[in-house]
C-alpha cells in the first residue's frame with residue numbers, strides 16, 4: 049500500500065519525470081567536469097606555465113556551476129510538482145477516511161493527520177532530492193574518472209561501493225531504531241500535552257504522582273530509544289568513513305605508485321576533487337536523507353494509511369505504545385461493583401510487591417452512602433483512586449454503572465482529594481468549572497449549602513487568590529464545585545479534613561441529599577455515623593455493614609469509635625463555647641450503644657491510629 053502510493057506519485061506524470069532526469073543531468077555537470085577541469089587546469093595550465101589555459105579550464109568549471117544553478121531551480125520546481133500532488137492525495141485519503149469513520153466533527157484528529165501529511169510530504173521531497181542527487185553524482189563521477197584516468201578508478205569506486213553497501217545493510221536496523229525513536233518522541237509529546245491540558249484536573253484529583261510516573265515512563269522510554277538509535281548511527285558514520293574518506297586515504301597513500309604509472313599530479317588533484325567535492329557530499333546526503341527522511345516517510349505513511357506495523361517499541365516484550373483510543377463511556381447509573389480486586393504498587397519486572405488491596409468484593413447500590421474507615425496507610429486512598437478510575441486493578445474489576453472505572457466518562461464521577469484545588473478566578477468560575485450551565489440560583493444554593501456565604505460576600509464577585517484562602521475554605525469551594533457537577537458517583541477522600549465538624553456534617557448532608565452514590569473516606573468517625581454503611585479496612589481484610597454491625601463485628605472499628613468518642617466527649621463543651629450549633633455538636637457527640645469511651649488523648653482524627 050505504502051509503496052503503491054509512492055510509486056503512483058512518481059509515475060503520475062512520466063513527462064515530468066523525464067524532464068526531471070534531463071535537468072538532473074544538467075545539475076550534475078560540476079560533478080562530471082569538476083575533477084577533469086582541475087586536472088587539466090593544473091597539468092596543461094598552471095604547472096605548464098600557461099596560466100591562461102589554467103584559468104580557461106577553471107572558467108569551464110564556473111560555467112558548469114552556472115548551468116547547475118539554473119538547473120537546481122528547475123529541479124526544485126519539478127520535485128514540487130511531484131510532491132504536492134502526493135500531499136493532496138494523502139490529505140484526500142485522510143479526510144475521506146475521517147468522514148467515512150463518522151468522525152467528521154473530530155477536527156483535532158484531522159488536524160493531527162494533516163500534520164502527519166505535511167511530514168510525509170517533506171520527507172518524500174527530501175528522499176527524491178538525495179537519491180536523485182547521489183545517483184547522478186555517482187554516474188557523473190564514474191564517467192569523469194574513466195575519462196580522466198581509468199587507473200584511479202579502482203582506488204575510488206570500490207570503497208564507495210563498500211561504504212554504500214555497509215549503509216544499505218545497516219538501513220533496516222537504522223530504520224527500526226529511527227522509527228522507535230519517532231514513536232517514543234510522539235508518546236512523550238502526547239503524554240506531556242495530555243498532562244499540560246489536564247493539569248487543573250490532575251491537581252484537583254490529586255493524581256500528580258500517577259501522572260508524573262506516566263510521563264516519566266514515556267521520557268525514560270524515549271531516552272532508551274535515543275541511545276539505541278545513537279548506537280546504530282555509529283554504523284552510518286562507519287559507512288561514510290569507508291565510502292567518502294577511504295578513497296582519499298588510498299589516493300594519498302598510493303600517490304607514489306600512481307606517479308610511477310605515469311599519473312600526473314594534476315590528475316591526482318582532479319581525482320581528489322571528484323571525491324571530496326562531489327562523491328563525499330552526495331554519499332553524506334544519501335546516508336543522512338535516507339536514514340531520517342526515509343524512515344519518517346515510512347512511519348507517517350503507515351499512520352496515514354493505517355498499515356499495521358511491527359511492535360512499536362523495543363521488540364515484542366514492550367507494551368503497545370499506540371495511544372489508547374477507546375472512548376470514554378457513559379455509565380448506566382452509579383452503582384459501584386468491585387469483584388476480586390487486587391492492587392499492588394510497584395513496577396512490573398521487580399520483585400512482586402505486597403498487595404494493598406487483595407480479593408476485594410464490594411457492591412454499592414446507586415444512592416448508597418458508604419463510609420470507608422481504617423488506620424493510616426491501610427489503603428483507603430488507593431481504594432478511592434481505584435473507584436475513581438485513577439488506578440487500574442491488577443486483578444478483578446471495578447465497575448461504575450456497569451462500565452470499568454477507568455473508562456467511565458470523566459464527568460460522570462468525581463474524586464475530591466485532601467488537597468483541594470482552587471484556581472485564580474471568581475468564586476462563581478470556580479464553582480461552575482464542572483457545570484458551566486449551572487444557573488445563578490443553583491450556584492447560590494451551593495454557596496448556602498456549603499457555608500460559603502461569607503466568602504462570597506468577602507470577594508464580592510472579584511477574583512479569588514487561592515493563597516489567601518484557608519485550607520478549609522479551599523475544601524469548601526472544591527466540595528461545592530463537585531456538588532454542582534453532573535457526577536453521579538462522588539468520592540470524598542478525606543476531603544473534609546480541614547473543616548470543623550459542623551461544616552463537615554453540613555457538606556456530607558448536602559451530598560447525601562443530592563442523590564447519586566457517595567463514598568466517603570472518613571476523616572472522623574462522625575462521617576461513619578452519617579453513612580448508611582461502613583466499610584472497615586483492616587489489613588487486606590475488609591468488613592461491611594451498618595455502624596452498629598461494625599461496632600459488634602470489628603474490634604478495630606469498635607476501637608476507633610472508642611477513641612473518637614472519648615475525644616469528642618471532651619471537645620463538645622469547647623465547641624459550644626466557640627459558638628457552633630449545639631445540634632450539630634450533639635450529633636457529632638452522639639454515642640451509640642456499644643461504643644467504648646476512651647480518654648481524649650488521641651483526638652478525633654482517625655488517622656492517628658496506626659495499623
Ligand SMILES: Nc1ncnc2c1ncn2[C@@H]1O[C@H](COP(=O)(O)OP(=O)(O)OP(=O)(O)O)[C@@H](O)[C@H]1O
Pocket residue numbers: 257393394404422423424425426427428429430431655
Ligand atoms: N504511589 C505509591 N507508590 C507506592 N506505594 C504507595 C503509593 N501510594 C500509596 N502507597 C502505599 O500504599 C499503602 C496504602 O496507601 P493509602 O494512601 O491508600 O493509605 P490510606 O489508608 O489512604 O492512608 P492515609 O489514611 O494515611 O491517607 C501505604 O502503605 C502506602 O505507603
